[in-house]
Amino acid sequence: DPKFTFPEDARGGPPQFDQSVRDLTFQNLAQLDLRLELAALQQHVLLMIGRDDPFGLEMAEAVRDALTHATVEYVVIDQCGHFWHECPDQFFPRIHNFLKDPR
Numbered sequence: 001d002p003k004f005t006f007p008e009d010a011r012g013g014p015p016q017f018d019q020s021v022r023d024l025t026f027q028n029l030a031q032l033d034l035r036l037e038l039a040a041l042q043q044h045v046l047l048m049i050g051r052d053d054p055f056g057l058e059m060a061e062a063v064r065d066a067l068t069h070a071t072v073e074y075v076v077i078d079q080c081g082h083f084w085h086e087c088p089d090q091f092f093p094r095i096h097n098f099l100k101d102p103r
Contacts (some may be wrong), residue, residue: 006085038066044103045070050080
């Protein structure tokens with residue numbers, strides 16, 4: 001949501017964006033392949049992504065698919081981007097339920 005602003009009391013304050021940092025981050029992420037490490041995980045995993053996250057659903061689905069030995073709870077939150085601040089009513093209940101699960 002281009003009109004979204006972080007609340008003044010947001011923990012750590014609103015993120016600061018810098019195009020050069022963004023470009024370097026994406027350049028380095030493109031070279032990172034953690035599929036073997038993800039495949040080794042055997043835990044219960046909560047993987048959440050906002051439908052409008054700039055990383056995209058394809059990235060989240062690739063992570064989900066790489067977690068071959070984990071029990072994955074995959075959640076796509078509608079009308080949400082990258083930050084939980086955009087969708088706290090959907091985000092926090094999922095976290096609480098996940099943490100209560102004894103798996």
